[in-house]
Amino acid sequence: MKTLKILLVDDHKMIRDGIKSMLESQENKYKFIIDEAEDGEEGLAKSKANPHIIIMDYQLPKMSGAETAALILGSNPKAKILALSNYNEYMYIDKMIKTGVKGFILKNIGPEELLKAIETILNGSIYYSSDVAVKMMSFDNNSAQSKKTPKDNKLEEILSQRELEVLKCIGEEYTSEEIAKKLSISKRTVDSHRQNIMNKLNVKNIAGLVKYALPLLAPSGSSLG
């Protein structure tokens, strides 16, 4: 029987237990090895063990699911993440999908569908539960999409809020430890953020980062120009 290594990232124990129950009901098909994380940072750390799939909630303490997914995918673009949410509002879905997760399901699915979602993603496809797919079609997002035109390549558009904060701290000559303390996150998370920023901005070293960080420090109105 095939073994599936799954990482569950959700702050609610009831949800994690529920999902475990559902997976247990499918043990005639797979052998499941389940790891759990209560927040984004723990999720980020446990993702280094390379699970087959990461099931991740949107609403997480400290660091949102979208932020965590972006960090995981930043360090391992091949990671397969299935987003799981209580919110079927479009922007939550959109935010998650934009980070590169491979699927989005709601917290009302049954075990068969859950397994189908996992299998679909492991086969290299994308899975949305039907409610999510309907929402994506019914949401009239013409102007919302045109808002993100390529010409708008501002730093704020490319980097997440947290990444901007980290970049700013780097410009202010903080060390990774100091940044971690300042932003109440772990040093490893800071390092991940830094690596992702370098990837996104296509720079090779800290000097390259500082070039981007300096305009963020200039008081508004007296920027470089």
Added chain:
Amino acid sequence: MEPRLEEINKLLINYSLGEFDYKIEPSEKLDEIDAFISNINMLGEELKISTISRDYFNNIFNSVSDMLFVLSNEGKISNANRVVKDKLNYTEDQLKHNVIDFITKQKHHFFSHIKDELNKNEHVVSFDSNLSSVNGQDIPVNCSCSYLYNQNKERIGYLLIARDQSIIRKYEQSLIESENKYRNVFEKSSDCLFIINPFGKILDINDAGMQLFKIPREMLSIKSFFELISDKEERELFQQELNKKEFVVDFNLKIKNSNEAVISCLVSVSKSYNQSGEVVGYQGIVKDMSRQREMENILVRTVLDTQEKERKRIATDLHDSLGQKLSGIKFHIEALKAMQKNIKDRKYDTILTRSNDALNDAMVELSNISFNIMPGTLQNFGLSYAIKELCAKLKVGSDIFFDVTIEENFPEIDKALEITIFRITQEFINNSIKHGNASKINIRMDTSFLPGNISLFLQDNGKGFEIKRLSEYKSMGLKNMKSRVESYNGTIKIDSIQGWGTKYEILIPFNNNIAKENPL
């Protein structure tokens, strides 16, 4: 001068001296003067015939209400009537043979003034002066003085008539005082007071009014009060009321001053009439309510804000706590159901399916309730996405067509204002679907219509309602919507045609200062 008039003059002087023999010959013109001459001749005859005793003259002399003095050529008092003694309290001895000057305020100039004036060929001199009583009290008098002649037409002295003016002066004084008092009230009032003619031309306005309207004095005469009322409908309604009623009390008007600032005011006006009962104008008072309105707005916003914060808390609790727990339970039941399937006992399967369905319904309802209370999208992603989400939700499983156009890069605005605009949209759509049975709803929102303002255009093709009922704002929803908009100094225009649909046009200024100014 006409010689006959000179004759008449002489005759009258003679009459005044008790000489009634003098006669005037009428001319041959037989005009009005001749008619008068014949009358006056007849009067002389009658006077001559009647027995006129000296007592009779004394009687008259003493019974008139004015003070009478007979003065010698040197100005000494030779006779004075009883009124003089009553008013001035001098005895006969004190008065007699003293120059009149001693009872006047001027002391020296009184008599010389009379002499000078009469020398200028005047028959009668008339002037205002003061006479002093024994105890030094001044009595304002109006004096008339003329020469006295004897039978030989020689001047034998003067007749001085002094009319006591103190009561009239008192009336005049109190009239001036009360006029000043009213002028003072008018000028110093902190409310604007104004007088206008029937066409609204401003005739008078106090300082408070000038400050309120910011009209330069020189512009006043060409300004119409009615032009200052910024809203056309309000202006017409106000003028109708004014025509119908004697007075209008506390009428809500928005007045635009010369700086283009719109001030909310309470205006009370009453009509003024002339003697023939025609309306000659209006007088009124304008109370500047902007400060009070602003306080009311702050209060409304604070109440709403508190409500919305509480709603947010409830929605979050429902969604993130209860919702998660329900999901957890559902997962367990789903797992049980899946395992039950393998055993294939239909009885258990039915019960599990039912509980699963019931739980599903509960979760959908919870999600809808918490979205209606406070959408997560509104809190996390802003107004334009929240409106789109609202439409997307309602679109599923219904025939309603939504046409939503929201400006690209819609600015980030104060969260409380975002919630307000969302609530208005939510209320409109609810009404359209629930009461209006609409199948098409248009939503347009942008900031380009009027710079600094959000314009929100909402339209449906529903049943519509009678607009007259609306002016009474009986509907709680509409009333709430109006007070929400007005608390942000916005305007809402509602148009509805029965059978065709309803249209709202809303303009709200979105300078983020409103939230910062809030002192509460």
